[in-house]
Amino acid sequence: MDFGSISLVLLVASVMVSATPILLAAIGEMVVERSGVLNLGVEGMMITGAVVGFAVGVNTGSAWPGFAAAALASAVLSLTFGVLTQLFLSNQVATGLGLTLFGLGLSALIGKPYEGMKSPTLPKLDLGPLSDIPVLGRMVFSHDLMVYLSLALVAAVWAFLKFTRAGLILRAAGENHDAAHALGYKVVRIRLAAIAFGGACAGLGGAYLSLVRVPQWTEGMTAGAGWIALAIVVFASWRPWWVLVGAYLFGGVTVLQLNLQAAGAQVPVAILSASPYLVTILVLVVISARGVHGAPASLGRPFHASQ
Amino acid sequence: MNRRTLLASAAIALAAPAAMAQDEPVKAGFIYVGPIGDGGWTYEHDKARLAVEEHFGDQVETVYQESVPEGADAQRAITQMALSGADIIFTTSFGFMDPTVEVASKFPDVMFEHATGYKTADNLSTYSARFYEGRAIQGHIAGSMTETNKIGYIASFPIPEVIRGINSAYLHAKEVNPDVEFNIVWAYTWFDPAKEADAARALIENGNDVILQHTDSTAPQAAAQEAGDVITFGQASDMSEYAPSPRVSSIIDNWAPYYIDRVQAVIDGSWESQQVWHGIGEGMVEIGEISDAVPEEVRTSALELKERLASGEYHPFTGPINRQDGSAWLAEGEVADDETLLGMDFYVEGLTGEIPN
Numbered sequence A: 001m002d003f004g005s006i007s008l009v010l011l012v013a014s015v016m017v018s019a020t021p022i023l024l025a026a027i028g029e030m031v032v033e034r035s036g037v038l039n040l041g042v043e044g045m046m047i048t049g050a051v052v053g054f055a056v057g058v059n060t061g062s063a064w065p066g067f068a069a070a071a072l073a074s075a076v077l078s079l080t081f082g083v084l085t086q087l088f089l090s091n092q093v094a095t096g097l098g099l100t101l102f103g104l105g106l107s108a109l110i111g112k113p114y115e116g117m118k119s120p121t122l123p124k125l126d127l128g129p130l131s132d133i134p135v136l137g138r139m140v141f142s143h144d145l146m147v148y149l150s151l152a153l154v155a156a157v158w159a160f161l162k163f164t165r166a167g168l169i170l171r172a173a174g175e176n177h178d179a180a181h182a183l184g185y186k187v188v189r190i191r192l193a194a195i196a197f198g199g200a201c202a203g204l205g206g207a208y209l210s211l212v213r214v215p216q217w218t219e220g221m222t223a224g225a226g227w228i229a230l231a232i233v234v235f236a237s238w239r240p241w242w243v244l245v246g247a248y249l250f251g252g253v254t255v256l257q258l259n260l261q262a263a264g265a266q267v268p269v270a271i272l273s274a275s276p277y278l279v280t281i282l283v284l285v286v287i288s289a290r291g292v293h294g295a296p297a298s299l300g301r302p303f304h305a306s307q
Numbered sequence B: 001m002n003r004r005t006l007l008a009s010a011a012i013a014l015a016a017p018a019a020m021a022q023d024e025p026v027k028a029g030f031i032y033v034g035p036i037g038d039g040g041w042t043y044e045h046d047k048a049r050l051a052v053e054e055h056f057g058d059q060v061e062t063v064y065q066e067s068v069p070e071g072a073d074a075q076r077a078i079t080q081m082a083l084s085g086a087d088i089i090f091t092t093s094f095g096f097m098d099p100t101v102e103v104a105s106k107f108p109d110v111m112f113e114h115a116t117g118y119k120t121a122d123n124l125s126t127y128s129a130r131f132y133e134g135r136a137i138q139g140h141i142a143g144s145m146t147e148t149n150k151i152g153y154i155a156s157f158p159i160p161e162v163i164r165g166i167n168s169a170y171l172h173a174k175e176v177n178p179d180v181e182f183n184i185v186w187a188y189t190w191f192d193p194a195k196e197a198d199a200a201r202a203l204i205e206n207g208n209d210v211i212l213q214h215t216d217s218t219a220p221q222a223a224a225q226e227a228g229d230v231i232t233f234g235q236a237s238d239m240s241e242y243a244p245s246p247r248v249s250s251i252i253d254n255w256a257p258y259y260i261d262r263v264q265a266v267i268d269g270s271w272e273s274q275q276v277w278h279g280i281g282e283g284m285v286e287i288g289e290i291s292d293a294v295p296e297e298v299r300t301s302a303l304e305l306k307e308r309l310a311s312g313e314y315h316p317f318t319g320p321i322n323r324q325d326g327s328a329w330l331a332e333g334e335v336a337d338d339e340t341l342l343g344m345d346f347y348v349e350g351l352t353g354e355i356p357n
Helices: A008-034 A042-060 A063-087 A092-114 A136-140 A145-163 A165-175 A177-182 A187-213 A225-235 A240-262 A269-290 B003-015 B017-023 B041-059 B072-083 B094-106 B131-145 B160-176 B193-205 B219-227 B256-268 B296-311 B338-342
Strands: B026-031 B060-065 B088-091 B111-115 B124-129 B150-155 B181-186 B210-213 B231-234 B247-253 B275-278 B285-288 B328-330
Touching (some): A008 A042, A008 A145, A008 A187, A008 A225, A008 A240, A008 B193, A042 A063, A042 A187, A042 A225, A063 A187, A165 A177, A177 A187, A187 B193, A225 A240, A225 A269, A240 A269, A240 B181, A240 B193, B026 B041, B026 B256, B041 B060, B041 B247, B072 B094, B088 B094, B088 B256, B094 B111, B111 B256, B131 B160, B131 B210, B131 B247, B131 B285, B131 B296, B150 B160, B150 B193, B181 B193, B193 B210, B193 B219, B210 B219, B219 B231
Parallel strands (some): B026 B060, B026 B088, B088 B111, B111 B124, B124 B275, B150 B181, B150 B210, B210 B231, B231 B247
Antiparallel strands (some): B247 B285
């Protein structure tokens, strides 16, 4: 393959932008799963975030209120899933799928008046001397604030899970909810908080799609990004920094093959498009062969204090 | 119900199918590949469905299913629609071809209409529009207006329909601008706004100042608008929200007359399997308004080209044309036959790159 004809600088820059939505959604979902809940509604929450973010962005004339509203709306939506699965003990897989379908339908309804409109978008940050560094400046230090916030969020989640007491409790709820309950921790409350956080992250990811990356509202515009986020969590075997690697890998392969094609290089498009999924399967095979899969032990299991 | 009444009602049902058809509304089903709000391909099919409802009123009931993936799941969706009592089913994407053929063989009493395919049966028609006529006009405008002489093309899947469009646009861009170069990106999707926007950006970064698209969403238009000095064309729908620039013109699919015609045929009982391929002349392909961003003389010559295409005086594939490898395809003055066009799997001379398979 001929990599010489494409600009590495532009490539890295566009990877960072195109990976941000799935990174945000995946890091949120990872926290949810670490607390022992499997929420398959990521796609539905993302698209709800995309439409709410866009609508609020258009009406207020600024992108930031859009992001805030998107996070809030998706968190509220995810709490319907939380209430159903945590309080009424409905099946998590079925409820999550229902959430996706509901989100897709709801967003189409809300989004009707916003089709074809233009939204305010985020300005590229000027990081002063950092942005002026040749090559690296354009590559890494010339993005909008959300790109850096998503990276900071990964670091924060990592530190939270690893170093704080609250993080330890969240992990305990995910590993063995009966033990956590016996120790007096409010498993349901912890999980509801994690679900709301996951919803907010998915909402931010969706809003990044509609406000920055595309930027416009189109019905069904997430086109499977939420499912990719779910795959990334598994690929990362539930570890924050690997979520980052996974998101950049998935985002990177897509952008790389598009750039290679645009530069006139001959690439096996179909194989490249499938490669992140093949890698995920490979990772799953490797980790299960090693015997440690890293999945939280209580993942997807219903919990009730009486049991 | 005892056996006698069962036999009696069966006899009535056999004897009077025509009478029953009068009483119940005809049910027309539509299978869409994208959401109806995509602003492009599926949006236009749904507009035509609404036109059918409007035209027939209570006589016809319509049902649709959107975002049906091409492949195995399509067969389930079509089967379900046939089971739910649809009398005629329109499947509106190339990838629904084999599933439609399969389901049609199981439901001989249901009429099927498959868009852009080439397989027919007694109860399965195909219909398509000669989009390549519209592509010729796009190529003409694109070739006249490009300053970098680089034109980007977001292609979806390597099927004859898409390849025809590329060839037609290229031939007519080249006609007005011999230095023009086409950069083709295969997105392998009909609808994925984020990916389409990424593809448009990649092309723009590589110096293409005209973006043609054969994918369904308006995302490339948004990316072009963001970049500035880039022009685009509406695909399948007018996409006039991006006019006058970047969108300078468009190809609009007008399915309504055809759908009304075919549903009428079902009502009359005159439906027959056929292969329809209509163009600008019949009104199935429309050219959206050419905006002010296009210089006057280019607009005039583009409209002139449109007239010649509509009247049938000129065919976009008129020789001499060579294949990409340099071998002769059409001799001087020779016009391409429909069979070759329907199965087109080669680039014309001058295009670079290979068609993926």
